[in-house]
Amino acid sequence: xxxxxxxxxxxxxxLRDLWGIxxxxxxxxxxxxVLVVVAVFAVVQLTFVPMYSSTATLYILRQDxxxxxxxxxxDFSLALNVVNDCTYLLKSHAVVDEVISTLNLDVSYDDLxxxxxTSNPDDTRIxxxxxxxxxxxxxxxxxxxxxxxxxxxxxxxxxxxxVNFYEKGTLxxxxxxxxxxxxxxxxxxxxxxxxxxxxxxxxxxxxRIRTEEDIQQYLGLSILGDIPxxxxxxxxxxxxxxxxxxxxxxxxxxxxxxxxxxx
Numbered sequence: 001x002x003x004x005x006x007x008x009x010x011x012x013x014x015l016r017d018l019w020g021i022x023x024x025x026x027x028x029x030x031x032x033x034v035l036v037v038v039a040v041f042a043v044v045q046l047t048f049v050p051m052y053s054s055t056a057t058l059y060i061l062r063q064d065x066x067x068x069x070x071x072x073x074x075d076f077s078l079a080l081n082v083v084n085d086c087t088y089l090l091k092s093h094a095v096v097d098e099v100i101s102t103l104n105l106d107v108s109y110d111d112l113x114x115x116x117x118t119s120n121p122d123d124t125r126i127x128x129x130x131x132x133x134x135x136x137x138x139x140x141x142x143x144x145x146x147x148x149x150x151x152x153x154x155x156x157x158x159x160x161x162x163v164n165f166y167e168k169g170t171l172x173x174x175x176x177x178x179x180x181x182x183x184x185x186x187x188x189x190x191x192x193x194x195x196x197x198x199x200x201x202x203x204x205x206x207x208r209i210r211t212e213e214d215i216q217q218y219l220g221l222s223i224l225g226d227i228p229x230x231x232x233x234x235x236x237x238x239x240x241x242x243x244x245x246x247x248x249x250x251x252x253x254x255x256x257x258x259x260x261x262x263x
Contacts, residue, residue, distance in 0.1 A: 013204065021199050029195045033188040040187055044179050051132050053176040054139035054169035056147045058127040060086060060154075061162045086127055087118045089157060090150045099145050116146065126166070136173050143169040 022029075060083065089095060091113050099105070100112060115132045129147055133139035151163045 017203070018200070021203055022196060025196070025199045028199075029192045032195045033191040036191045037184050037188045041179075041184065049177075050175035051134065051177045052136040052139045052172065052174075053130055053132045054136065054143045054171065055128055055130045056143045056165070056169040057167035058086070058129065058147055058151065059164040059166040060125045060127060061164060083120045083125075083127055085158060086150075086154050086163075089154050090118065090129060090146065091116055092153070095146065095150050095153050098149050099142065102145055102149070103141060105142070112142075115142075131169070132176060136171050140169040140171050 093109060096109050096112055096116075100107065100109070105112065117130045117132075119128045119130070120126065121128070129143055129150075131139050131143040131146065133142055147165050147168075151165050154163050
């Protein structure tokens with residue numbers, strides 16, 4: 001017996017297959033995304049604790065008695081290099097503990113430190129200090145006190161002749177931890193992609209032979225004929241069986257009527 005030259009069993013996925021999976025499962029993908037977004041929204045609403053933030057600004061500047069272009073340039077470079085040091089000093093025990101004592105806050109050093117964040121805009125001597133708290137008024141009070149005390153501590157520790165408290169804390173009554181609509185949309189997109197990926201993986205792992213093309217590709221055989229599924233036809237009343245059954249039922253009914261009339 002001659003050996004049959006079977007074709008490769010490599011699964012070829014076309015753009016038509018990818019689009020077919022997407023269209024066929026589109027309602028499941030959309031439903032899954034909507035359900036997950038609604039679930040996340042419900043959890044966020046049930047566990048949401050509003051937090052408010054306030055941002056103040058420090059301007060770091062060293063002024064010498066002798067002013068010149070060279071000293072100004074060196075002061076600018078120096079101020080840029082010590083921004084991280086200023087950030088560290090603002091979060092030090094010497095500053096934070098004094099803020100807690102001054103405002104009589106019922107909060108620990110670690111908790112208050114976690115609520116403090118700083119940022120430095122590029123190529124500037126500006127240090128933005130942000131504090132989060134339970135109310136907008138408390139956030140503003142803490143950040144203002146922090147900058148006032150920090151201004152003095154930074155001047156004493158680093159030798160800066162001037163650290164200006166340039167702008168006091170803002171008063172924003174809108175919570176800073178509100179989940180935006182963009183976040184929910186991103187969650188929905190991610191869920192949709194994951195759902196589609198699951199269907200795609202299932203399609204790639206499905207090695208069942210379904211079509212004539214599959215037989216020719218995986219078995220290397222040619223199709224000679226196609227035998228219909230008679231059981232399926234009987235179940236759904238397809239083809240000749242349906243018309244035959246329908247005509248037979250009519251004949252049987254007429255015959256029964258004739259017999260009944262004769263009696």
